[in-house]
Amino acid sequence: MMQALQRMLWPKLARQLLGRPVTDPAPAVSAEVVAQLAARLEEGAQARLGRSLAIRQVDAGSCNACELEINALGNIVYDLERFGLRFVASPRHADVLLVTGPLTRNMKEALLRTRECTPEPCWVVAVGGCAVDGGLFKDSYGVEGGVSAALPVDLVIPGCPPTPTQLLEGLLALLEAQAPPRRDGAA
Amino acid sequence: MSALDLLRTGSPQECRPVPRMLLTRPQWGALAEALVADTGPELMALWADPASVYLLLREGATLHLVSCPAPDGRYPALSPARPGAVRFERMIRDLWGHVAEGAVDLRPWLDHGRWPVAAPLAAKPEANGAAVPQPEFLTVEGEGVHQIPVGPVHAGIIEPGHFRFHVQGETVVRLEQRLGYVHKGHIGLMLGKPAQVAATLIARLSGDSTVAHGWAFAQAVEQALEVSPSPRATALRAVMAELERLHNHLNDWGFVCNDAAFAWPHAQCGALREGVLRTCAAAFGHRLMMDRVVPGGVAADLAPEGTAAILAALDAVEAAMPGLLAVYEGHASLQDRVVGTGRVAPELAARFAAGGHVGRAAGRGFDARAALPYPPYDALPPEVPVLAEGDVDARVRIRIAEIGESLRLLRALLADLPEGAVQVPLPRRGGEGIGVVEGFRGDCLHWVALDEAGLVRAAFPRDPSWLQWPLLEAAIEGNIVADFPLCNKSFNCSYSGVDL
Numbered sequence: 001m002m003q004a005l006q007r008m009l010w011p012k013l014a015r016q017l018l019g020r021p022v023t024d025p026a027p028a029v030s031a032e033v034v035a036q037l038a039a040r041l042e043e044g045a046q047a048r049l050g051r052s053l054a055i056r057q058v059d060a061g062s063c064n065a066c067e068l069e070i071n072a073l074g075n076i077v078y079d080l081e082r083f084g085l086r087f088v089a090s091p092r093h094a095d096v097l098l099v100t101g102p103l104t105r106n107m108k109e110a111l112l113r114t115r116e117c118t119p120e121p122c123w124v125v126a127v128g129g130c131a132v133d134g135g136l137f138k139d140s141y142g143v144e145g146g147v148s149a150a151l152p153v154d155l156v157i158p159g160c161p162p163t164p165t166q167l168l169e170g171l172l173a174l175l176e177a178q179a180p181p182r183r184d185g186a187a
Numbered sequence: 188m189s190a191l192d193l194l195r196t197g198s199p200q201e202c203r204p205v206p207r208m209l210l211t212r213p214q215w216g217a218l219a220e221a222l223v224a225d226t227g228p229e230l231m232a233l234w235a236d237p238a239s240v241y242l243l244l245r246e247g248a249t250l251h252l253v254s255c256p257a258p259d260g261r262y263p264a265l266s267p268a269r270p271g272a273v274r275f276e277r278m279i280r281d282l283w284g285h286v287a288e289g290a291v292d293l294r295p296w297l298d299h300g301r302w303p304v305a306a307p308l309a310a311k312p313e314a315n316g317a318a319v320p321q322p323e324f325l326t327v328e329g330e331g332v333h334q335i336p337v338g339p340v341h342a343g344i345i346e347p348g349h350f351r352f353h354v355q356g357e358t359v360v361r362l363e364q365r366l367g368y369v370h371k372g373h374i375g376l377m378l379g380k381p382a383q384v385a386a387t388l389i390a391r392l393s394g395d396s397t398v399a400h401g402w403a404f405a406q407a408v409e410q411a412l413e414v415s416p417s418p419r420a421t422a423l424r425a426v427m428a429e430l431e432r433l434h435n436h437l438n439d440w441g442f443v444c445n446d447a448a449f450a451w452p453h454a455q456c457g458a459l460r461e462g463v464l465r466t467c468a469a470a471f472g473h474r475l476m477m478d479r480v481v482p483g484g485v486a487a488d489l490a491p492e493g494t495a496a497i498l499a500a501l502d503a504v505e506a507a508m509p510g511l512l513a514v515y516e517g518h519a520s521l522q523d524r525v526v527g528t529g530r531v532a533p534e535l536a537a538r539f540a541a542g543g544h545v546g547r548a549a550g551r552g553f554d555a556r557a558a559l560p561y562p563p564y565d566a567l568p569p570e571v572p573v574l575a576e577g578d579v580d581a582r583v584r585i586r587i588a589e590i591g592e593s594l595r596l597l598r599a600l601l602a603d604l605p606e607g608a609v610q611v612p613l614p615r616r617g618g619e620g621i622g623v624v625e626g627f628r629g630d631c632l633h634w635v636a637l638d639e640a641g642l643v644r645a646a647f648p649r650d651p652s653w654l655q656w657p658l659l660e661a662a663i664e665g666n667i668v669a670d671f672p673l674c675n676k677s678f679n680c681s682y683s684g685v686d687l
């Protein structure tokens with residue numbers, strides 16, 4: 001009997017429903033980054049996407065540590081989805097391309113094709129030192145030297161790898177920038 | 188003559204911990220032939236530099252390193268004797284231009300025809316002006332067979348690679364992998380750099396194994412220069428390596444369950460792993476402990492509150508394990524997906540010398556910490572779990588057993604941390620060395636040659652995935668396409684680690 005109870009998921013789920021939440025509070029967002037992104041949005045006369053963003057991650061030559069931290073965003077401690085941010089399986093469903101790696105020559109075409117499949121408006125975010133400018137790999141024959149070698153980049157999130165909190169700050173800034181301007185004039 | 192007798196006929200060159208036996212081409216050819224009948228020695232790695240090819244074999248607790256000059260860019264192939272040699276031979280041709288004569292497969296591997304040069308690591312690389320060729324895949328014949336191309340960009344947040352499935356109905360008849368998409372040119376960037384700079388590149392060979400690769404490279408450099416890290420540095424390296432094993436095994440366990448559409452263990456493992464990563468940041472200043480292992484020791488000492496933080500994280504993992512295990516074992520819908528799925532036959536694991544959970548779940552009980560012991564594991568040997576089933580479930584269970592073992596090792600290490608400095612200076616001189624460290628994925632193996640100024644003259648980092656990826660092709664045969672993500676996750680091979 002005890003053993004059967006131990007194997008059941010319900011008591012465990014109930015315990016967690018009654019316990020203290022494990023999810024962290026949201027990090028603060030940099031007003032400066034939001035302002036820059038909002039300006040970019042105006043400039044491009046892009047349609048606003050509303051209070052939720054679908055993200056397609058593209059590894060363009062990462063060492064896989066950036067992916068580990070991006071994946072960690074989905075765990076219950078960061079709980080990305082509570083902000084209206086979610087990862088999608090197809091670029092055709094995406095508002096954001098989250099690109100890591102120094103952009104290897106062997107991935108350039110795949111990245112460009114992924115961008116072609118992504119509907120407008122689309123934000124391109126370069127994640128990690130590699131994606132920003134090629135990082136440690138910038139002088140190699142095998143890399144293009146950062147995402148901007150192939151695509152215009154809207155936001156960079158540096159770090160090697162950036163922590164989930166840093167990633168979240170960047171993504172929340174994107175959300176903020178898209179929020180419709182408030183009528184009452186309050187910032 | 189046995190293969191080992193043959194390689195003893197070479198002339199020994201200085202390399203540590205084992206000398207390198209320099210063979211003539213006829214001797215290398217005889218060795219390649221002898222290895223066909225003599226199945227004892229395992230092929231651990233095969234690589235090159237502009238002038239020679241190198242082969243690392245293992246028999247029992249001994250490594251055997253041999254090399255052979257290839258002045259005309261040719262050498263006798265080893266792939267007819269050891270299937271694990273196939274991808275190495277293709278890689279050698281792509282990077283250095285040396286052709287394996289009599290090779291089983293000579294199609295390009297890392298070189299997709301998109302680099303500005305051909306054979307970029309050769310003495311004189313040639314400009315590449317040719318159009319990008321279409322990749323050639325192996326074919327399948329039979330009624331109703333069709334192809335499913337997947338990747339390089341995958342649906343999940345994973346590394347890029349192309350999988351070409353031939354299927355009949357729902358059943359996979361053949362899977363062929365095409366990798367190389369994340370080739371960054373690691374080896375080329377390391378050349379001519381001081382060991383400390385090369386170490387930062389190695390820390391980014393496969394980010395999830397940054398500690399294990401960093402440690403194995405540091406070992407190779409320390410062997411080459413005949414220096415020994417302090418006992419404290421050695422113990423701290425092991426603490427970091429076990430924490431790395433712990434967070435990756437938790438991650439993989441959760442993801443395997445998630446790929447079987449069972450979200451609860453994934454959520455639990457994710458939270459536990461996050462606790463471990465935060466502890467790593469508190470104890471060592473970086474969540475993944477990147478750049479913390481350096482040639483000569485470790486970059487910085489354990490933070491004063493580090494021990495207590497690590498012990499608390501271990502307690503949290505230990506407390507959650509029985510409940511997690513009960514749920515994993517107790518749900519038929521989950522067991523139905525993992526038991527019997529993606530089987531690797533023990534004979535195949537042995538022939539490929541596959542390490543890590545892939546090998547140990549299929550009867551190959553090799554763990555570098557026990558089989559080729561290095562400090563501090565020589566005094567603190569791990570229990571090595573081995574299973575024979577070779578399926579997804581067995582690979583998960585090996586991880587579960589190793590989580591428990593890592594908890595034990597970590598507590599033992601922290602209870603008895605030696606005092607002292609954490610770094611020794613490196614002399615500026617030449618040398619050649621090998622390092623092997625058991626990472627969470629398997630044995631990380633590094634060879635390095637330093638010139639008289641202490642700069643890297645040649646190097647080869649061998650991620651364990653080299654000898655595991657080919658087995659995934661075999662494991663999926665006869666399974667349904669829908670089980671591929673599950674099989675793939677249960678292997679969790681590194682792309683970056685083998686794409687170099």
Ligand code: SF4
Pocket residue numbers: 061062063064065066100101102127128129130131135159160161162391394
């Ligand atoms: S930025 Fe750092 S962590 Fe991210 S892919 Fe590059 S080397 Fe890896």
